[in-house]
Amino acid sequence: MIAPVRWAGERLVLLDQRELPVREIERRYARWEDVAEAIRALAVRGAPAIGVAAAFGVVLAARQSRATTFDELFADIEVAVKGLAATRPTAVNLFWALDRMRRIAEGLRGATPDAVRARLLAEAQAILDEDLAANRAMGEHGAALVPEHARVLTHCNAGALATAGFGTALGVVRAAHAKGRIALVWVDETRPVMQGSRLTAWECVREGIPHRLIADAAAGSLMARGEVDLVVTGADRIAANGDTANKIGTYSVAVLAKHHGVPFYVAAPFSTIDPSLASGAQIPIEERDGAELRRVGAQQTAPDASPVFNPAFDVTSATLISAIITERGVFRPPYRFTA
Amino acid sequence: MIAPVRWAGERLVLLDQRELPVREIERRYARWEDVAEAIRALAVRGAPAIGVAAAFGVVLAARQSRATTFDELFADIEVAVKGLAATRPTAVNLFWALDRMRRIAEGLRGATPDAVRARLLAEAQAILDEDLAANRAMGEHGAALVPEHARVLTHCNAGALATAGFGTALGVVRAAHAKGRIALVWVDETRPVMQGSRLTAWECVREGIPHRLIADAAAGSLMARGEVDLVVTGADRIAANGDTANKIGTYSVAVLAKHHGVPFYVAAPFSTIDPSLASGAQIPIEERDGAELRRVGAQQTAPDASPVFNPAFDVTSATLISAIITERGVFRPPYRFTA
Numbered sequence: 001m002i003a004p005v006r007w008a009g010e011r012l013v014l015l016d017q018r019e020l021p022v023r024e025i026e027r028r029y030a031r032w033e034d035v036a037e038a039i040r041a042l043a044v045r046g047a048p049a050i051g052v053a054a055a056f057g058v059v060l061a062a063r064q065s066r067a068t069t070f071d072e073l074f075a076d077i078e079v080a081v082k083g084l085a086a087t088r089p090t091a092v093n094l095f096w097a098l099d100r101m102r103r104i105a106e107g108l109r110g111a112t113p114d115a116v117r118a119r120l121l122a123e124a125q126a127i128l129d130e131d132l133a134a135n136r137a138m139g140e141h142g143a144a145l146v147p148e149h150a151r152v153l154t155h156c157n158a159g160a161l162a163t164a165g166f167g168t169a170l171g172v173v174r175a176a177h178a179k180g181r182i183a184l185v186w187v188d189e190t191r192p193v194m195q196g197s198r199l200t201a202w203e204c205v206r207e208g209i210p211h212r213l214i215a216d217a218a219a220g221s222l223m224a225r226g227e228v229d230l231v232v233t234g235a236d237r238i239a240a241n242g243d244t245a246n247k248i249g250t251y252s253v254a255v256l257a258k259h260h261g262v263p264f265y266v267a268a269p270f271s272t273i274d275p276s277l278a279s280g281a282q283i284p285i286e287e288r289d290g291a292e293l294r295r296v297g298a299q300q301t302a303p304d305a306s307p308v309f310n311p312a313f314d315v316t317s318a319t320l321i322s323a324i325i326t327e328r329g330v331f332r333p334p335y336r337f338t339a
Numbered sequence: 340m341i342a343p344v345r346w347a348g349e350r351l352v353l354l355d356q357r358e359l360p361v362r363e364i365e366r367r368y369a370r371w372e373d374v375a376e377a378i379r380a381l382a383v384r385g386a387p388a389i390g391v392a393a394a395f396g397v398v399l400a401a402r403q404s405r406a407t408t409f410d411e412l413f414a415d416i417e418v419a420v421k422g423l424a425a426t427r428p429t430a431v432n433l434f435w436a437l438d439r440m441r442r443i444a445e446g447l448r449g450a451t452p453d454a455v456r457a458r459l460l461a462e463a464q465a466i467l468d469e470d471l472a473a474n475r476a477m478g479e480h481g482a483a484l485v486p487e488h489a490r491v492l493t494h495c496n497a498g499a500l501a502t503a504g505f506g507t508a509l510g511v512v513r514a515a516h517a518k519g520r521i522a523l524v525w526v527d528e529t530r531p532v533m534q535g536s537r538l539t540a541w542e543c544v545r546e547g548i549p550h551r552l553i554a555d556a557a558a559g560s561l562m563a564r565g566e567v568d569l570v571v572t573g574a575d576r577i578a579a580n581g582d583t584a585n586k587i588g589t590y591s592v593a594v595l596a597k598h599h600g601v602p603f604y605v606a607a608p609f610s611t612i613d614p615s616l617a618s619g620a621q622i623p624i625e626e627r628d629g630a631e632l633r634r635v636g637a638q639q640t641a642p643d644a645s646p647v648f649n650p651a652f653d654v655t656s657a658t659l660i661s662a663i664i665t666e667r668g669v670f671r672p673p674y675r676f677t678a
Contacts, residue, residue, distance in 0.1 A: 021639065021640075021641060021642045022639050155556075186648075187645070188556075189530060189531075189632060189640075189641075190556070191528060191530055191554040191555065191556060192528075192554050194640050194641075197632065197633070197640050197641035197645070198640060198641065201641050201642050201645040202642050202645075204645070205642045205644045205645055211645065211646070212645075212646045212647060212648045213629070213632055213633075213641055213645050213646070213647045213648070214632075214647070214648050214649075215530040215531050215555070215587060215588070215632060215649070216530065216554070216555050216556040216588075217494075217527075217529070217530060217555040217556075217587050217588025217591055218587050218588070218648065218649075218650060218653070219591060220588070220590045220591030220594055220653070221587065221590045221591070221650065221653035221654070222648075224590060224653075224654075247556075248554060248556050248557050248560065249554065249555075249556025249557070249559070251559045251560045251563060252556055252558060252559030252560070252591065252595060255559055255594065255595055255598050256591060256594055256595075258598075259594050259597075259598065290552070293528060293536065293552055293553075293554060294536070294552075296635035296636065296638050296640065297635065297636060297637065297638025298636065298637060298638065299635050299636025299637065299638055300360065300361050301360075301528075301533050301536050301537060301635065302360060302528075302533075302536035302537065302540050302552055303360045303540050303541050303544045305544045306526070306536070306540040306543070306544055306550065306551075306552045307550070307551045307552070308551060308552045308553070309525075309551045309552070309553050309557065309561075310553075310554070310557075311557060311560065314557070314559070314560035314563075315560070315563075
């Protein structure tokens with residue numbers, strides 16, 4: 001099984017996703033500051049995986065702390081929560097997981113530091129386990145939407161690598177593949193960070209899922225040729241009305257799917273829904289360094305003098321989304337998410 | 340001036356576009372077989388530039404030939420015409436230029452080999468000069484469609500580098516820029532060969548045209564934000580009904596433009612129109628090696644085991660094209676091209 005985020009005794013272990021598909025390198029983390037840097041630098045990425053990693057970051061912060069009282073420890077935890085929250089702005093799972101960890105600590109007011117540390121570790125492990133269970137449930141709900149001999153297009157990586165394991169969008173594909181329904185997965189390369197070619201293709205190779213890699217720009221003509229039966233992607237944040245932020249390019253795929261009458265599904269854990277935002281217009285969109293477009297590895301691909309616009313995400317209007325698949329079932333428009 | 344294809348006394352000189360934007364390297368060609376390989380390997384690319392290079396390839400073939408009679412020379416020319424025609428299937432300008440050179444030779448039946456060689460050189464130079472003049476005329480016709488403070492999106496490179504000079508789509512931008520109408524050019528990176536980031540951005544830097552580079556997948560969300568006033572691209576072949584083959588991804592941009600009410604223009608010389616094809620469905624689409632998607636320079640970006648679908652072009656339905664800009668004026672739907 002692919003386990004991109006796991007706890008190993010005293011350390012958080014991350015499969016460094018920057019090294020894939022060339023090398024499988026696990027890195028061990030003992031300090032929350034290093035976990036924050038790993039999130040910022042994309043060693044771990046994918047909304048649910050970021051949430052799980054950040055939860056363990058709080059565990060590490062509690063273990064790093066030399067506090068001898070609850071209040072001292074809680075102050076140290078709050079510093080770490082703020083530091084971890086400042087890494088990436090779009091995926092809500094990060095804030096959700098940090099808030100959950102912070103509340104657990106807060107609820108233990110008066111407990112010994114070691115008791116708090118133990119409880120936080122149990123909570124982070126619960127977040128991880130719940131994510132895995134949610135993905136498997138999503139897979140079952142989503143697979144019911146996949147017809148026989150389906151040719152499925154996916155963008156970015158919403159696979160095991162983006163979660164505690166199994167995956168959201170690619171979890172739906174995995175579950176459908178287990179039922180023999182997948183004829184082909186079209187894997188969008190997903191520039192600029194290439195999560196499609198580096199990560200989704202790697203997962204497909206590893207699990208024997210039939211797939212073909214395409215340039216992002218080829219998705220439209222594939223749909224025009226009738227070669228795509230459905231699209232499924234993950235999500236980084238879903239507003240109360242169903243508007244969905246996901247990897248840059250998701251919106252283009254959704255418009256193309258609409259134009260060609262191809263169903264467009266989003267798969268995400270319920271924790272991706274942010275009921276505090278009425279619509280997608282309020283979702284903050286991270287802009288990343290232009291260097292991501294000017295170089296690939298050591299290869300320069302654009303003039304250094306060229307300005308770059310590099311938003312990491314875009315927002316897909318709920319009107320373009322055929323259904324949202326969660327562990328609690330499949331939601332259809334008009335979207336109303338009740339707990 | 341950027342001159343990607345030029346004749347220098349005894350040799351064809353190509354600016355090797357594979358080396359841009361890192362190095363400006365000119366290569367000299369004395370043999371038509373090497374010109375064919377340069378076309379195949381993308382040292383020269385862009386439909387009009389390929390046509391010009393192929394015409395000079397025929398000049399080189401005539402000069403390489405040791406024929407002492409017209410018939411011997413014409414046989415050698417026909418071998419070169421076939422070899423040059425077998426390099427790339429989609430751009431019609433290649434076949435158009437080769438056919439024009441072949442007819443010139445055929446019309447000289449009975450002339451001395453040296454007279455044929457001289458006439459072929461004059462004809463290739465005429466093709467080059469006419470292309471440059473056509474681009475400047477296209478620029479004027481097209482600039483009239485560009486509003487003040489325009490934010491123009493372009494895909495691939497249809498600039499000076501894709502032609503004898505000045506460019507088709509980017510020629511329209513150049514002409515509009517000279518009139519002070521360009522606020523910004525959005526440059527699609529254009530995976531997998533990155534003609535946008537490597538070539539169009541390089542041309543913009545060199546000529547001081549304000550621009551920003553984006554991932555191909557970002558075009559849709561830019562349009563949704565109202566940041567694109569018009570799109571202009573080149574063409575590799577235009578069918579009699581206006582259906583247009585161009586770089587993979589052009590179709591997606593055209594669908595997105597339609598969805599957002601953004602005008603979508605094609606700029607191409609009249610020689611790009613292939614009246615022998617009723618619709619775009621008949622245009623042959625080149626598929627290139629999957630390695631283009633698995634590696635960038637020395638950097639591996641996808642598993643070697645992942646199959647790739649790598650069409651170099653797609654076909655945009657005439658119904659998505661607001662107008663086609665040629666040196667003979669601007670054509671509007673329904674398209675009827677009469678000489």
